[in-house]
Amino acid sequence: MSTLNKEIQEQWLTSKQMREHLNVSGCELMHLRQAGKLVFKKVGNAFYYSKVKTLANENI
Template sequence: MINQTETNKQWLNSKETQRALKISGCQLMHLRESGKLQFKKVGRAYFYWVASKIN
């Protein structure tokens, strides 16, 4: 499980990731499902590794 300190420093939630990449929620889901973004699921929320790169 991701602790709060680690989340604040290294992981972005879905909305923050969408804003940073300038993409929709649907596009974010497709990137996640295709394996182009590293993510963790905590409960019902997804967190994305900020160092992840899209090929």
């Protein structure tokens, strides 16, 4: 397993995991991302959301 893949699994949530965690639709997740309310990074065509910073900021 590459270092990047290990880092992503340990510290980052996929879009699907984040939607389930926040209980929002894909569209709402996109709006939160565009508004700067979520810390994310894009790898290829996939978005990954910071687990630590999102869990610390539950009142999104």
